[in-house]
Amino acid sequence: MIRCKATVLLVVAAAALLLWAPQARVEASRPKQESLAIIVNQSNPVNDLSLSELRAVFLGERRHWPNGRRITLVMMEPGQPERDAVLREICKMGESDLRRRLLQGLLTGDILVSPKTLATPVGVRKFVFNVPGAIGYLRPADVDASVKVLRVDGHLPGEAEYQLWIPEQAAP
Secondary structure (H helix, E strand, O other): OHHHHHHHHHHHHHHHHHHHHHHHHHHHHOOOOEEEHHHHHHOOOOOEEEEHHHHHHHHHOOOOOOOOOOOOEEEEEEOOOOHHHHHHHHHOOOOOHHHHHHHHHHHHHHOOOOHHHHHHEEEHHHHHHOOOEEEEEEHHHHOOOEEEEEEEEEEEEOOOOOOEEEEEHHOO
């Protein structure tokens, strides 16, 4: 009986180790990351967007919020780690692809206004605060109560299931 219990404990411990070890290797191989907060004006009725809805907003395919207000996109300047993360994680394209898409959309009328581009997180936050239909992105440390952070697929920045991350090597 004692041998049987010891064997069962050994098998359970080995199974737990086998289940845990691959996950630990995956987590150890991931670069440390900082989340990226999607922000909107406090008056915006939206609290949650799916990643595909967010992509439609950032690519100019979705032009209005549910309340009818026009969406105004604000982005950081090219080369900023936050912008690179948005292009990679949301738009699924690089900088040249985005420029080409925006130019084509403006020429065909599919995109009415190109995104506002600002140099600093403070500028992005102030713009979103002042423009009721604005949407942008910031590092969580740059967010304050003047703007609202959206959930993406039901999750907030910092939660394990959250999908928008800036790799640590891109951190300033």
